[in-house]
Amino acid sequence: MKVKEENTELGILNxxxxxxxxxxxxxxxxxxxxxKAGINKSMLHYYYRSKQLLFExxxxxxxxxxxxxxNRILNDDSELFDKIRNFTNNxxxxxxxxxxxxxxxxxxxxxxxxFIVGMRAEKDFPTIEKFKIQVEDAITRGLIKPIEAEQLxxxxxxxxxxxxxxxxxxxxxxxxxxKEYFKLMEKRKTEVAxxxxxxxxxx
Amino acid sequence: MKVKEENTELGILNxxxxxxxxxxxxxxxxxxxxxKAGINKSMLHYYYRSKQLLFExxxxxxxxxxxxxxNRILNDDSELFDKIRNFTNNxxxxxxxxxxxxxxxxxxxxxxxxFIVGMRAEKDFPTIEKFKIQVEDAITRGLIKPIEAEQLxxxxxxxxxxxxxxxxxxxxxxxxxxKEYFKLMEKRKTEVAxxxxxxxxxx
DNA sequence: ATTTTTGTCAACCAAATGGTTAGACCATAT
DNA sequence: ATATGGTCTAACCATTTGGTTGACAAAAAT
Numbered sequence: 496m497k498v499k500e501e502n503t504e505l506g507i508l509n510x511x512x513x514x515x516x517x518x519x520x521x522x523x524x525x526x527x528x529x530x531k532a533g534i535n536k537s538m539l540h541y542y543y544r545s546k547q548l549l550f551e552x553x554x555x556x557x558x559x560x561x562x563x564x565x566n567r568i569l570n571d572d573s574e575l576f577d578k579i580r581n582f583t584n585n586x587x588x589x590x591x592x593x594x595x596x597x598x599x600x601x602x603x604x605x606x607x608x609x610f611i612v613g614m615r616a617e618k619d620f621p622t623i624e625k626f627k628i629q630v631e632d633a634i635t636r637g638l639i640k641p642i643e644a645e646q647l648x649x650x651x652x653x654x655x656x657x658x659x660x661x662x663x664x665x666x667x668x669x670x671x672x673x674k675e676y677f678k679l680m681e682k683r684k685t686e687v688a689x690x691x692x693x694x695x696x697x698x
Numbered sequence: 699m700k701v702k703e704e705n706t707e708l709g710i711l712n713x714x715x716x717x718x719x720x721x722x723x724x725x726x727x728x729x730x731x732x733x734k735a736g737i738n739k740s741m742l743h744y745y746y747r748s749k750q751l752l753f754e755x756x757x758x759x760x761x762x763x764x765x766x767x768x769n770r771i772l773n774d775d776s777e778l779f780d781k782i783r784n785f786t787n788n789x790x791x792x793x794x795x796x797x798x799x800x801x802x803x804x805x806x807x808x809x810x811x812x813f814i815v816g817m818r819a820e821k822d823f824p825t826i827e828k829f830k831i832q833v834e835d836a837i838t839r840g841l842i843k844p845i846e847a848e849q850l851x852x853x854x855x856x857x858x859x860x861x862x863x864x865x866x867x868x869x870x871x872x873x874x875x876x877k878e879y880f881k882l883m884e885k886r887k888t889e890v891a892x893x894x895x896x897x898x899x900x901x
Numbered sequence: 902a903t904t905t906t907t908g909t910c911a912a913c914c915a916a917a918t919g920g921t922t923a924g925a926c927c928a929t930a931t
Numbered sequence: 932a933t934a935t936g937g938t939c940t941a942a943c944c945a946t947t948t949g950g951t952t953g954a955c956a957a958a959a960a961t
Binding site for chain 1: 721722723724725768772801803804805807808809811814815817818824825826843845846848849851852853855856857859860861863864865866867868869870871872873874882885886889890893894896897898
């Protein structure tokens with residue numbers, strides 16, 4: 496249970512974010528969201544009609560937060576290597592502030608793949624075109640080895656996002672405590688970029 | 699709804715696997731599992747007492763299937779580069795047979811990190827020790843650049859597992875249909891290994 | 902042959918859950 | 932003052948859901 500915010504509608508959305516992102520659509524209870532927002536359960540329906548609509552509001556809001564992160568690689572103007580270093584270095588800060596967000600988006604997209612169709616209409620929806628040109632250009636200029644932009648993108652994203660999504664599994668396998676694992680993640684800020692650049696660099 | 703198997707207990711477990719792995723603990727219904735197993739709902743409780751216990755049986759069974767995959771990198775005797783190529787090449791076949799399994803294990807471990815403690819007791823639980831020695835040895839022998847075994851392991855796992863877990867998101871971002879995405883995954887069978895080896899190889 | 906055990910089901914139950922309703926409160930406009 | 936419209940709550944409702952019970956038949960044990 497939390498304190499009521501002055502703006503009820505926003506208070507509900509924030510409470511719903513917390514609950515939905517941590518427990519997913521199926522695992523979340525309207526009552527818990529109401530408690531966390533410090534209001535009566537009826538208010539949820541008053542402002543958002545149904546659990547489904549409240550959930551969609553949270554999902555969209557989450558995706559709008561994640562999209563700029565993806566655009567750092569896909570649509571930033573900086574040079575390829577800088578971009579990789581920059582993204583890798585900054586993504587961890589983002590995850591610390593929103594620990595459940597990337598996983599939330601991925602999970603709910605798995606349970607409802609059509610959501611992405613609705614998202615495509617949004618402005619600033621990340622697309623790969625610009626990145627593709629940049630990669631092809633870097634190959635032509637003899638900067639990097641030939642590689643499909645799609646594969647490079649998947650690699651960058653995988654190396655950055657997965658260690659946070661699978662943290663409990665990886666902690667178990669590597670046999671380190673949370674604190675120690677966090678140190679590994681800190682090191683990755685630079686190591687992952689080096690790993691990628693080492694792999695594709697031609698020099 | 700499905701046909702009843704001759705062994706009821708196993709039939710229930712198989713039905714439960716399908717439902718739990720696709721919808722998670724919170725999203726699954728006992729009735730749906732019973733229907734899929736072609737039996738009365740009471741049978742679920744007769745054989746497994748409660749939803750929680752049935753779920754744990756499914757989880758353990760899933761983990762026991764995933765563990766040998768992880769041991770392919772961590773505890774196989776082959777040479778490092780072969781091992782990376784081999785794992786990367788074979789993991790996709792595993793995912794095709796068990797599409798929901800890796801994500802299921804990771805998700806439920808996120809919701810209940812203590813599960814991994816219970817798993818550690820199992821024999822053949824994958825640990826990193828042997829792999830660590832192998833990596834350190836390869837570094838000493840001047841085969842690969844210095845890298846922490848933990849980081850290399852995380853990288854290998856990330857590059858292989860994440861593209862399947864985040865398939866709907868990545869399909870949306872890359873703007874390809876399922877079929878085309880599957881082709882990308884096919885190519886990764888060799889490309890990911892090359893990507894990794896390129897990065898760490900000293901020659 | 903008869904008792905006991907095991908497997909199975911239809912019917913049932915209590916709690917949880919998403920959603921609704923009727924009315925109270927309160928500020929602002931008339 | 933009084934009406935109006937937005938905000939909010941307590942109580943309620945119907946359905947879903949995990950779990951239980953009692954009867955009953957097939958199979959094993961005696």
